[in-house]
Structures are given as structure tokens and as C-alpha cells.
Amino acid sequence: MTAIELLHADPELGAALHRRRRQWREADGTARLWSRDGSLWTGSGEENRLGWLDVDRLGSVTLLNDGGERVETAAADLAKRLAGPPFERCLLLGMGGSALGADLLWRALGRHAGGAFIVLDTTDPREIGSALDGVEPAALRVVAASKSGGTIETRLAFELLLDRLGDAAAARTLAITDPGSALEERARAAGATIAFGHADIGGRFSALSAFGVVPAAVAGIDPGPLLASARSMAAACRRGGTDMETNPGVELGLLLAAAHDAGRDKLHLHAPGAAAAMAAWVEQLIAESLGKGDVLLLPVDTGGLPAEPRPDRLDIVLGSEAGNGESAPPRPDGPVARIAAELAEALGGDGGPATPPQGGPVVRIAARLPEDIGGEFFRWQFGAAVAGALLGVNPFDQPDVESSKVVTRRYVERMKVGSAPEPGGVVRLSEVSALGLAQLLGTHLATLPERGYAVISAYLERSSRNRDLLQALLRRVADVTGGASVLGFGPSFLHSTGQAHKGAPNRGLFLQITAEPPAADIPAPGEGLTFGQVQLAQAWGDREVLVERDRRVLAVHIDGDVEQGLRRLVEAAGQELAP
Secondary structure, rough: OOOEEEEOHHHHHHHHHHHHHHHHHHHHHHHHHHHOOHOOOOOOOOHHHHHOOOOOOHHEEEEEOOOOOOOEEEHHHHHHOOOOOOOOEEEEOOOOOOHHHHHHHHHHOOOOOOOOOEOOOOOOOOHHHHHHHHOOHEEEEEEEEEEEOOHHHHHHHHHHHHHHHHHHHHHHEEEEOOOOOOHHHHHHHOOOEEEEEOOOOOHOOOOHHHHHHEEEEEEEEHHHHHHHHHHHHHEEEEEEEHHHHHHHHHHHHHHHHHHHHHHOOOOEEEHHHHHHHHHHHHHHHHHHOOEEOEOEEEEEOOOOOOOOOOOOOEEEOOOOOOOOOOOOOOOOOHHHHHHHHHHHHHHHHHHOOOOOOOOOOEEOOOEEEEOOOHHHHHHHHHHHHHHHHOOOOOOOOOOOHHHHHHHHHHHHOOOOOOOOOOOOOOOOOHOOOOHHHHHHHHHHHOOOOOOOOEEEEEEEOOOOOHHHHHHHHHHHHHHHOOEEEEEEEOOHHOOOOHHHHOOOOOOOEEEEEEEEOOOOOEOOOOEEEEHHHHHHHHHHHHHHHHHHHHOEEEEEEEEEOOHHHHHHHHHHHHHHOOO
């Protein structure tokens, strides 16, 4: 079953869904999308970014052999081709869509190669150091993934790993990139294995291309069932005419557009069990594809957050059909209270994510997960494309991601010559009292606009301790503001939700947290800087663009122990709850 069930709707959402369905039918949208008609969107070259529609072509991958020749190989044969000596740790160097699809596959389909798999999508020196700590070069496998080949985080990490691997680089490194990129040139020089993506598939639409399939093969995952599931979903998404309501991709796109029309632009994602890893992938796909111009659709991972209904909230349950031997939850067919109770059970009971509210719309997207992840990749990509057409935006570009990169590069160049002081307006924790910090936070959080959302942007190591403390801070921010609240680790989020932060309507409230680089910082090869300095440059660039666009930003710098600094922030936010 691939149906999308609207278990409880309000009249405005229902009316918007009806209008959008009529609009899509009158525009002959399904046929035009499959014919790659760029005028369906904004007419700015969208027809050149639709290679992901051809799932049959994704059944083969182009590799570069030792003689420099391109060789087509079946995706199902990749595991054999890429098999090599056992490894203890596999590092995937990539950002945003170039890595999140592979990360989901690794998490959901198991790690069959016997080693640990780590996605290194950061410049944080502590996190990089932890990923490299205690492993011998001969026991390490490296996958570097970048469509453009010039992404700063991937480029610097790749150079660092080549330095660390030494003579083992050729045998232990695999690069995935588009033909002719700087990464291809560097990987050739290093003697690494190279796999090519498709130039007509953007990064966040690339999960079923080499960027998802090749890392899956490295992990011993058979790409065959993944692609078969995608082909089945693609066939379902070709339905048009009177069968439009049974087209799962169109249904999703109509729902997203209608949610925006009805002001339900915070998509609270409930992803139980095997579907849990989908939330981050869906977040970057929707936020980066549809967060621009006059459009905001913000996915919110609801784990641990308050469940009060709000007029800007739509709850979406992912993967609610039985999968992997589990029994399906009972089909809700009673009043709203029963629907909420049954969804709570499906979501893990008292220990699971927040229960969908009884007073707001709830959508259930049926899928057998993890078996049908390939199909869900295609469904959500198709839905994003449909919603983009209906909402009048280009879902395949990311102009505001590029704006931060430009400013970051400027800070990096200034740092190299020692002329990049810390920007003004940053609160250093060592210089503010507990009461002063509480007052600053209280004043800032009180500025949440109507239908707004709060963002914690943490340019810190994603350690379990930091996560716990930041989740505690996130819950307190959500309690104080009463709005949707999300957490992003920098610089990773810059390649996903960062687009919506800067390019969508100005309803965000931002708390940026940075820290001093560690004493044992790691030099960034070829930059004359350290990774810690590059991470600060990225934070400063992010903040500068937000301020330029009149976003509400409070920047706090921890110039001492990171854990103690986070505890101070949690305590300060908690004071705002006092009567």
C-alpha cells in the first residue's frame, strides 16, 4: 500500500487540497512533469535537473578503471567490484544531499560489511579527531562524495584523509562526483577509485544515483531491491487523469502545497522504528527545495518536543505500514481521540516521539520500511517537484546556500592574513552573568513572530553529551516560545535547512552557539588555517547573511568548557519558565 491517509483535517486544509487537485488536473501537471516541461515551474532550466525521473538509468553506475576508461557496471554488481580487504571504519565525507541518502541507507538497511560507518559532514575538529582516533590507515575506508567537487568541508576532509592514509590512499579511497569536477582531478592524482554521478541530478535528488547506491554497495547492501522499490513507485507516479488521487507522488505534492496554503507550514515528522532515519533526509529535501521566495515548508523532528496543537502545524507519520516483520498498527476508524491514541501506540508509546495532537490535522504515509526506502526516496522527490510547481518555485536550486559560502570564503581569506576579528554583537559567555544571560535569552525568545519558529544553530561537536544538553535547551525554547523549534549542527545544516533560514519568509528566530577551537586543533591542508578556524568562519558567514536579511539572531560564544557553557544556557532558558 502506498496511500496517504488524511486522518483528521480542518476545513481550510481540505478546501486547499481540493483547489490544488483541480489546479494540477487542469494544468495536466503529471504528463508535463514526466515530459520534463520546464515551464511547469519557473522556466529557469528545471528541465535540466530531472535525471532522477529515469530510475532505469540509475540501475547502472559509471566507474573509472585503472586505465582511465569509464566502465558501466550494474548496481547489483557493485558490492563485488568494491569488495576489498576488511575495514574497521568507513568514513563518508559529504554534505547535505550528497551524504544524507547514503546515511539513511546505512542506518536503515544494516551495516553488513562488519565495520563502523560514520558520515563526516562537518569541520568541527573535535568530531573529526574522534572519527580518526584509534584506527590504523590500513583499517580505514574513505568515501568522498561531492557533486561539484569543490565543497569546502568535503575538500578539506579529503585532503586530510589522503595525508593520513599515505600510500594506502589508492586502495582505500573512493570518490563519487560529477564528471570533470575538481574532486575527480584530485582523486585521479591520488590513484583513488572514482564513480560518477549524473550532471542532471541535483544533490538532494541523488539518493538513488551513485551518491546513494555506491556507499550502499560499500556497506554490503544489495542495491537491487532498493532500485526495484523505486521503479515500482515511479510506475505509480505515472498515473494521471481520473486516477490522480491514487498517484502517491502527486498526492504528496498536493498535500504539501495545500498545507502551505492553509498556513500549516510546520511539518512535524513522526518517524517510528525503521523510519526514524528518514526524518533528516526529508528535512533537507523539503526545506532546501521549497524554502525560498514567499514559500516556507519547515520539517520538524518532533522527538521530545511538546505536543500542543497549533494552527501552523501538520503532523505527518512516516512509514506506518508494517515492515521488517513487525505487525501493523490497527487502522484508525473511530473518533479523533481514538486516532490520537492509536497513533501514539504506533509511534512507540510513552517512550516514543511526541504524540500527534488531538486537535490538529494528522497525515499517515503508508510504507513498508525499511524494505521500501527506495520507493520513499522517489515518492518524496516527486512530491517536492509537484509542490514546487504548484507553489511557483524552482525546487532544484539553492541560491541562499551559495550566499553563505561566499561570505564564509571572505572570512577564511581574512583569517589567513590575520585580519578577521570576531564580528560585533556576539555574546561571550565569560563576560555575562547568569542573570544577564537569562535576560538576554528572555528578550530574544520574546521576539518570536506570529507563525514563527525557533532555531538552535550549534557549531559544536555532535557528541552524545552535547546532543543531550542541546535537546534539553531545545525543549525549553519550545516551551517558552510555544512554537516549532529545531536544532541544527553547523556546518551540516547549512546544506539543508540553511536555505529556508535565509531564503524563505522572515519568521525564524535564531540562537547561534559557537565555541573556542580546542587546543589540539587540526590543520586544514592547504589553507594556512585550522579546522576550528574554518568552522568559526562558517558560523560568522552564516550569521552575517542572516543579519543582512533582517533575521532575528542571538549569537553566543562559549569561550570556556563547552559542557559547562551549554549547561549555563539550559539553566538560563529555564529561568524564563518561572512565574
